[in-house]
Amino acid sequence: MRGSRNRLTAAAAVRAAAAVIVTLLMFFPVFWMLVSSLKTQFEMRSAIPTLWPQSFAWENYMxxxxxxxxxxxxxxxxxxxxxxxxxxxxxxxxxxxxxxxxxxxxxxxxxxxxxxxxxxxxxxxxxxxxxxxxxxxxxxxxxxxxxxxxxxxxxxxxxxxxxxxxxxxxxxxxxxxxxxxxxxxxxxxxxxxxxxxxxxxxxxxxxxxxxxxxxxxxxxxxxxxxxxxxxxxxxxxxxxxxxxxxxxxxxxxxxxxxxxxxxxxxxxxxxxxxxxxxxxx
CATH class of the missing domain: 1.10.3720.10 (MetI-like)
Incomplete structure (x- = not known):
């Protein structure tokens, strides 16, 4: 019974990890769009992309x-x-x-x-x-x-x-x-x-x-x-x-x-x- 319980726990952990990975993959384009909307022109032209704005450029919306x-x-x-x-x-x-x-x-x-x-x-x-x-x-x-x-x-x-x-x-x-x-x-x-x-x-x-x-x-x-x-x-x-x-x-x-x-x-x-x-x- 203990081995069966461990297998069920491992299977649940695998499903949870797969759900998290799929969620992150689906949400990433939205996250990238939101982050890019707050970057400056100089940061957007940078050869190395950043996952977070160096400074929040709220004036982009205006x-x-x-x-x-x-x-x-x-x-x-x-x-x-x-x-x-x-x-x-x-x-x-x-x-x-x-x-x-x-x-x-x-x-x-x-x-x-x-x-x-x-x-x-x-x-x-x-x-x-x-x-x-x-x-x-x-x-x-x-x-x-x-x-x-x-x-x-x-x-x-x-x-x-x-x-x-x-x-x-x-x-x-x-x-x-x-x-x-x-x-x-x-x-x-x-x-x-x-x-x-x-x-x-x-x-x-x-x-x-x-x-x-x-x-x-x-x-x-x-x-x-x-x-x-x-x-x-x-x-x-x-x-x-x-x-x-x-x-x-x-x-x-x-x-x-x-x-x-x-x-x-x-x-x-x-x-x-x-x-x-x-x-x-």
Whole structure:
């Protein structure tokens, strides 16, 4: 028994050491970005890299606001990401409710088409959507940044699985009390599937916040640019000297990931609950 206990202890120590090593490897790029954002220009140009700044250059963060309209880009990104969350969550909820609890001819074939849309790459639909935005006069507006992302096959699939697993007896009781379809969806089903809804909302927000190609094509003025495009402009604005000014780029990148870190930290309880309660019936 003592030998078995020792083997279990050794195995636990090995797993803990492996977990620490993997965590450090995954966190190191973030650590390097944070440290680089606080280095001076001279230290960044040094032939020998340092793991800690010799002196903290907090002015790098102010320099990012001076080179590009960072505050404007930040606001545009926030509006685009929140708009995508609100629109896509509502569309996905209503479609998922129809596929999970509705009874109508062709429900399964239609849901199969939704699943088939998941394998279609964005590059295939980019040109027709761009032409549509152009004909509507929405280029270089928030409409072009938000509306094309209003529906998500993955979101519909994820919420459909969550709603399908809920008991129908609750819905029948609510119908007896006079609840309509929207009442059933938003007052009964939404609270019951809240962890999955919050998880999808976080994924949508992160996707919108990190989006680069679509905002780059749909906008052509600084008033409508987003952070990802703005940071690329910051790199280009240094006139090919980005290696010398790399600390400013790192400072801008650090500020860009702060909202994602905050949202993930606040919502991680719901994300863990959604993972624990996930079902694919």
């Amino acid at each position: 320099a990012a606001f001076q080179v590009i309209p960072y505050a404007r880009f930040f606001g545009n990104t926030l509006i685009m990401s929140l708009g995508m969350v609100v629109l896509q969550l509502n569309v996905s909820l209503m479609a998922a409710y129809a596929f999970a609890k509705g009874r109508f001819p062709g429900r399964e074939p239609l849901f199969f088409l939704v699943l088939a849309a998941m394998i279609v790459p964005d590059q295939v639909t980019f040109v027709p959507v761009y032409v549509m935005m152009s004909k509507l006069g929405w280029l270089d507006t928030y409409w072009a940044l938000i509306v094309p992302h209003g529906a998500s096959a993955f979101g519909i699939f994820l919420l459909r699985q969550a709603l399908k697993s809920l008991n129908n007896d609750v819905l029948e009781a609510a119908r007896v009390d006079g609840a309509g379809r929207f009442g059933l969806l938003y007052r009964i089903l939404l609270p019951m599937a809240l962890p999955t809804v919050v998880t999808l909302g976080v994924l949508i927000f992160i996707s919108g916040w990190n989006s680069y190609f679509w905002p780059l094509i749909m906008t052509n003025s600084n008033e409508m640019r987003v952070l990802t495009v703005g940071i690329a402009m910051l790199r280009d604005s240094i006139a090919g000297n980005e290696a010398m000014e790399f600390h400013i780029i790192m400072a801008a990148s650090v500020m860009a990931i702060i909202p994602i870190v905050i949202i993930f930290s606040l919502m991680q309880k719901h994300i863990v609950a959604a993972m624990a309660n996930s079902t694919f019936k």
